[in-house]
Amino acid sequence: MHTHRDLLAVHDDQVRGSIEVRMPLTWTAQWDGPLLRVTTPAQGIAFAKDLEGLSVTELDLLIQRLRDYFSKRGEAVEWKTYGHDRPDLPARLRLAGFNPEETETVVIGNAAELATDAEPPHGVIIRETTARKDFDRIAYMESEVWGKDWSWLAEDLASRCETSPDDVAVLIAEADGQVVSAAWLVGLPGTEFGGLWGGSTLKQWRGKGIYRALVARRAQIAVSLRMKYLVVDASDASSPILQRLGFQKVTTTTPWVWSPRT
Known part of the structure; x- marks a missing residue:
């Protein structure tokens, strides 16, 4: 039986850490520091890791660049957050005009x-x-x-x-x-x-x-x-x-x- 900590560690290492190399052909991606910016046929998607090293100002600028990129494309973008991300991330996203959708449980x-x-x-x-x-x-x-x-x-x-x-x-x-x-x-x-x-x-x-x-x-x-x-x-x-x-x-x-x- 794996502990919660064990499963969370293997999830972050293998699942969150492998997104870039397992995308379908219709998706394209580009890194902006710790943020992976992805375009898809439906909308933009953003995946981030290692945000803890950013200052609040640096995080706000990262969010703004993502928003501005998809604004120019006339497309929506989803930032996929996790419950164990840095605590202030939801507040910074809300200030930039992002809105939360339904929270799901990772099992x-x-x-x-x-x-x-x-x-x-x-x-x-x-x-x-x-x-x-x-x-x-x-x-x-x-x-x-x-x-x-x-x-x-x-x-x-x-x-x-x-x-x-x-x-x-x-x-x-x-x-x-x-x-x-x-x-x-x-x-x-x-x-x-x-x-x-x-x-x-x-x-x-x-x-x-x-x-x-x-x-x-x-x-x-x-x-x-x-x-x-x-x-x-x-x-x-x-x-x-x-x-x-x-x-x-x-x-x-x-x-x-x-x-x-x-």
Whole structure:
């Protein structure tokens, strides 16, 4: 059993420390000191590390440069913060016009222990896919779940599968030919981790065991790919389920978003 401190250390070293080398082809990145500035088909994303050595003034200037860069592009940008980052980071982001979105819980589990035989409910079939038409169907389902245009997701999944075909597994859950849920396993090359992404489910199909079955199926694939750990940025809805399955809470993560419309 790993302690909380052990898991946090390995997360920061392997997961946070490997972002630049595992991006899909449609993403581009550039370092600005301790900040990795990333452009994607959807919006900008920023990842930072080792901010403790910056003065408040230096941190404010770093935030402003990020905001100004995406302002010129007319795009929104998300700074992905963690609960164990320097304590004044949220306040400095807020002063620069960034606003917080929903905080998620970072949980980590042992892949071998999570690779159970959990099955989906009667009438639901889970299968792995690499077909672009399925990625489009997944994007349509996600758009329905979140009430936003998620059409960009199809290209993102296609790019990931093209970039690292041996490290990505996309699972689709169907009932009567309809996509009711989908989730994907993303291996983090050079690490012992696989990330569990997706898992959104149509409202009428929630609470029936689909999410649990998708976790188990992806854990089985992770074990076959020699992944030791699984990590999830879990919502309030999925975090309790994952912790009951054996995941451990490690930290929290909150996206702070600046938009040219605000």
